[in-house]
Amino acid sequence: MLALDDQGRVARWHGVDFQQHHPLLELGKKAAVAHFSPDGQWCLALEGDGRGRLLQVASGQETQFAFNLRQVSGAAFSPDGRWFAAASVLGVGQLWDTASARMRANVQGFLQGTHSVAFSPDGQRLAIGSNGNEAIKLWDIGSLEELLTLPGQGSMFNATAFSPDGSVLASANSEGLLHIWRAPSFEQITRMEAEGR
Numbered sequence: 001m002l003a004l005d006d007q008g009r010v011a012r013w014h015g016v017d018f019q020q021h022h023p024l025l026e027l028g029k030k031a032a033v034a035h036f037s038p039d040g041q042w043c044l045a046l047e048g049d050g051r052g053r054l055l056q057v058a059s060g061q062e063t064q065f066a067f068n069l070r071q072v073s074g075a076a077f078s079p080d081g082r083w084f085a086a087a088s089v090l091g092v093g094q095l096w097d098t099a100s101a102r103m104r105a106n107v108q109g110f111l112q113g114t115h116s117v118a119f120s121p122d123g124q125r126l127a128i129g130s131n132g133n134e135a136i137k138l139w140d141i142g143s144l145e146e147l148l149t150l151p152g153q154g155s156m157f158n159a160t161a162f163s164p165d166g167s168v169l170a171s172a173n174s175e176g177l178l179h180i181w182r183a184p185s186f187e188q189i190t191r192m193e194a195e196g197r
Contacts, residue, residue, distance in 0.1 A: 033072050037081035042098055044084055046072045054101055065101040069094050074116040074158065078123040083141065085126055087114035093128045095141070105144050110134055115158040121166045129157030129171045135179060136160065136171055152179045 033046040036057075043055040052067035067086075075086040077098070085107075087093045093107035093114050107128060116129035125147070126139045135152025139145065156174035163170075172178045 033075045033086065035075045035077065035084070037077040037084075037098070038079050039081050042077065042081055042084075044075060044077070046075060046086060052101070054098065063101045067094075068103075073114065074129075074160075076117045076119055078119040078141075079121055080123055082123070083119070085117040085119070085128075087117045087128055089113035089115065091130075093117060093126075095126065095144075107137075107139060107144075109137065109146060113156075115156050116160040116171065118160040118162055118169075120162050121164055125162075125166075127160050127162070127169060127171075129160040131155040131157065135173070136169065136181070138169075150179075150181050153177060 033044075035044045036042065037044075041057055043057055045053045046067055046069075050066065050068050050070055052065050054063045054065070055061070069086055069088050069092065071089045073087050073089050075084060077084045081098055083095055083104070084098055085093060085095050091108070091110040091113050095104045095107060096102065097104055107126070110130050111134060112131045114128050114130050118127045119125070120127070124141050126141055128137050129135065130137065132153070132155060133151045134149055135157050136150040138147045138150070140147055150169070152171070152173065154173035154175045154177055157171040157179070158174060160169070160171040162168070167183045168180060170178060170180045
């Protein structure tokens with residue numbers, strides 16, 4: 001388990017007996033987000049003043065980089081750890097290459113702030129949670145093309161996740177209302193295309 005304390009220290013806790021290990025990163029009180037990659041090889045910490053740190057957990061090697069995204073509200077790694085993405089309440093998301101700590105793209109086009117990010121299980125799609133009629137926007141990672149916008153009710157969709165098979169996307173807003181969207185099957189798509197819809 002990864003924890004960020006009120007002093008801005010990122011610490012790892014052992015998952016069996018929850019004994020605290022020594023802090024992995026000392027960030028100070030400006031730390032905003034801390035996250036592990038799914039394979040446990042990387043620890044990401046983003047600070048509120050626009051700095052970022054990546055730690056290779058096995059080697060202990062740390063990379064500091066200029067993140068340049070203020071007021072970070074959420075972050076996530078792709079399933080293979082190749083990418084990480086972050087959202088900001090200022091209405092911008094970013095996609096980064098993990099190994100090089102270089103930004104690949106600014107993801108924009110939101111009328112309001114962004115509050116959560118999630119990668120599809122196959123790592124090919126990026127979902128970013130926002131507000132109301134832009135509850136979720138979905139991008140293709142390869143082309144960086146915006147694929148669709150899913151409307152919802154309420155504001156601050158701050159918890160977004162895909163189902164393990166990638167066919168369902170869920171996001172909860174600040175009022176605690178959970179929205180669920182299901183992708184049509186290939187059979188349904190074929191039938192709708194044949195019917196001219």
